[in-house]
Amino acid sequence: MTSNCGSSSIINNINPPIPKWQLALVVGVPVVLGLGYIYYRSNTKPSLKPGRGQSEDTVKDNCTKADKQVSIVGDVFSCTERSFESTLEKAQSFKQAGNKYFNDGKYHEAIAYYNKAIETCTNENPENLSVFYQNRAAAYEKLNNYGMVMADCTNALELNPRYVKALIRRSRALERTNSLETALEDVTAACILEQFTNDTSLMLADKLLKQLGRKHAQEFMATKKSVMPSKHFIRTYLEAFRNDPILIELDSTSKIIPTYFSEVIQAVRNQDYENVISYCTEKIENLQADTVSKYKLHLLRGTFYLLLGEHDNAISDLNMIITTKSVVKELKVNALIKRASIHVQLEHPEKSFCDFDMAIELDPNCGDIYHNRAQVNLLLERIKEAKEDFEKAVELHPDSGLIYVQKCYANYRYGASKKDVSLIATAMSDFQKAFEKFPDCSECYTLYAQMLCDSQEYEKADYFFSKAMEKDPMNATIHVHRGLLQLRWNSDIEKAVVHIKKALELDEKCEFGYETLGTIEVQRGNLREAIRLFNKALMLGRTAMEVTHIFSLKDAAKTQITVSKRLGMGLASNMHLIS
Template structure:
């Protein structure tokens, strides 16, 4: 044991001189010379070597040596706290929290440093858990009142107009039978029917049928599906549909403008004001008489503190 202590003392001198590699060699020698039954001394040697590894930012080795120190001396606060810091560097948040909690308890919550680390890791873990829960949550349809309120913020929106308004105008008066047959076979028109009945849960699936069949109302179905994806909080699913409608140069300009407004609003929620502004400006370019463009762009400009420009849009 005397030789082991001498090696440790030599290591301490190297450590204080900043010669960490040499210190590690001395602590390793102390560990090998120490009688195995001398738990307390052995744990100190491992903890000292961990401190030298810490200076070299070798976090895995720090954690390993601290583990050996704690196995030999379960209430070794210094080793527990050093391992907690190593786990933090290795992004092992759960293990870090376990160690730092043990430290706080052993110190009777008197040490500011360990309590600050515990608080920091708890917050990080909480954010991770919340993010994971949000990611895996089941999309929920908002209340009918919320959906009606959302659609009422648009005055120039084809997909929210009553069933067959503007759609039957393409049919000759002597083809009423054919029109009802189209309604029967069109996923989009069924989706519109469900919309009038406030049976909102079926709208995405019926719109999808129209899209997959490449039906005559494909652009409308894409926009309707995207809108309901946005309503249930699934922006990543909505974006490809909106992109497709916007790129359809032969689609009704009202549909494309509406898709641009919705994508612009989505970008704003994602804190991408440049992309948002681009979409609203493009909507104004392709459909300058569309009141919805100015109403929603005005709201964007208020959020961006562009009050005078917002007033101009609201005046439009």
């Protein structure tokens, strides 16, 4: 089966991916609002648009220009009390004077007149009084007096709990004082009240979620228990290396493996991955001399520390190989590649590229270097560099279906980024060649399906995901991707859940499955169940990057619960309790 979609339509239909935190936040809106929102709309008065211009005065101030007498003497405002019909009119005149000073950048003078407006206005006019507090908060914000900003915004919100400007301003002040959780609550409330239509509010929420995610991830990773990935994940990871000196030992049937190394190799062959590190440690301690076999044991142990997410231990083993002059280049190159991947996980890409450069100096014809560097470039959205590295890797490993199809996908991404129809057409043609050259490579079908998702060819994408499942029936990740497709294709939540639950049956350590299912539960309004699933994903996260992202999703869900209660909006009736 081939795709009949045109290249130009692909360019027009490519959708930028929605940030996952925003998906978690936004998809919950209909449920979070629900009847609570309808009740709010039916039972509250229209709120005033706060500002320093004329809108409020037009709405609330019924006096005419002749009723007021505001004169400017030098640089000082003088407000007479002649002809004022009410204290509100008088307060409004003080506010206007404050606005003039604010617009001129004279914030202390503005505050003085906002003080008079607040003192003059009575509690019988709560909406106007809330505006005066909000205006004074704006002036304090210009003076970086965040304590007073928070105090005035709080006063404004006590008078008008749905005052969006005050929520946003207090959120910014809370962020400046590192009160991130409360800041996120305020901006989330603003987003809900604005029905997620204000880009400024959404950007602030995104920023706060990232900051909060990093904070929680650092605290969590300090005490987190390491969990070995699933057998399928580890096997797939190991098989992606074509020049791994350990795998050469593993696949060798003719070579006699030394006794002290055979037990470790046998454990890897039997997929007894949980015991590989302890076996390596025992053998290393029993070997006195610094032999090639001893360094191989360090490399293997470092690899499994990497898989376990114990980066310090992994780097220690890899450094021993990299810094020892007598170690053969094959071991050094493999250690450099793996250390480079750790640097990326620790968000130090510049160190990663240094390691790749060192590896190329040692062995410029090792395809694993270019293959792994290409994936890092793709992760960092360096599409052109990824494309060039994949092409070099294919040149060195022309028999690898995995590398070939990843090159096709990078070429497609590059063509799409350039809006180049001919490049996209070439990439699509190369995918067809991949099916012919590597018919049993599941990655060929998976990446082609993802490309079809980008171009909204959902029915064809579903077909190719099903083909990928036939080739690799134990691959849980394919089921998760197919579940996500159901959401994009026809918003079929039930079918999506079936696919993702199947993924978790195949691999109970599929962090991607728990994370995605949690996001869907947010969409269904089951925020507490979503948090439970995010907690399971957190226990399986191996890197600070993964954990930070999951915490952002969890924090978004937790904040929605808090804010919904605060605004008096009901949550879905079928919400599960956190176990």
